[in-house]
Amino acid sequence: MAVADASVGLGDLLRHWRRVRRLSQLDLASAARTTPRYVSFVETGRAQPSRQMVVRLAVALEVPLRERNGLLLAAGYAPLYRATGLDESGLALVEQALASMLAQHEPFPAVVMDRGWTVLRANAGAQRLFGGLVAPAALPDDPNILDLMLEPGPVREAVVNWEVVAPVLLERVQREAVGGVVDAATSERLARLRARPELAALLDAPPVGGGAPVFDVVFALGGQQLRFFSLVSTVGTPADVTAQELRVEAFYPSDDATRDGWNDGAV
Secondary structure (H helix, E strand, C coil): CCCCCCCCCHHHHHHHHHHHHCCCHHHHHHHHCCCHHHHHHHHHCCCCCCHHHHHHHHHHCCCCHHHHHHHHHHCCCCCCCCCCCCCCHHHHHHHHHHHHHHHHCCCCCEEEECCCCEEEEECHHHHHHHHHHHCCCCCCCCCEHHHHHHCCCHHHHHECCHHHHHHHHHHHHHHCCHHHCCCHHHHHHHHHHHCCHHHHHHHHCCCCCCCCCCCCEEEEECCEEEEEEEEEEECCCCCCHHHHHCEEEEEEECCHHHHHHHHCCCC
16 A cells, blocks of 8 residues: 555555554554544544544554655645655764764674665675675665665675575565565565565575574675674664664674684685
8 A cells, every 4th residue: 555645545544554553443542542433433534633643543553754644644734754865964963873883883894774775875894795796897876785685696696595595684674674564665676576486486495494593694705705694773763754764784794704804805
């Protein structure tokens, strides 16, 4: 459902989000401090909620900020939450924090991604890693991690344990989705990727287990194998659409050989 489409009625959107969150009208009414009868009236169009009530319902449903604007538009109100560009002054403090995180993680790779897994910022370590993987070609403008890792190409070919990583990465998309919901553009990308025969076969196979606490991604680069795992950070108290959707992924070496080889510049 195109939740930001003003042609979609508020009642339809509320029912959509209730189903996503698996809440009854009674559950939603209790969380939003209203009555099931009132929720029913809003969903059927018999009641016109105030702007404050729309926000209360959205908060109770844990609707992401971008989609809350869609609910407000459907109810006839102006959007409440800004979507500030990362280069704009409104996000200057966030941009400074991101730059600090990327710099502090050198020489190891770290990137800033939006909700669709498109890279917005990359430190020198990430440029060195992914630039080396696609060399002698150049990285595409606005590279997307899902496309690089899952579509045929030099990055995917360099992932030694791709059969293990690919299903885990697809599961991560859902787990790390903003508000637990994958946006429409990413959903379309996932549908395209899952339709690939090699990925469909992996998804139909039994899940991969193991005793390790994390899954490594093993890259073949410069005649060596580099083993990395990653940690993901988000903005803890966002009040802006862009800020809520940002993620920082920092890669850490999983063994001494990777750490030493990377630090020595051998790869």
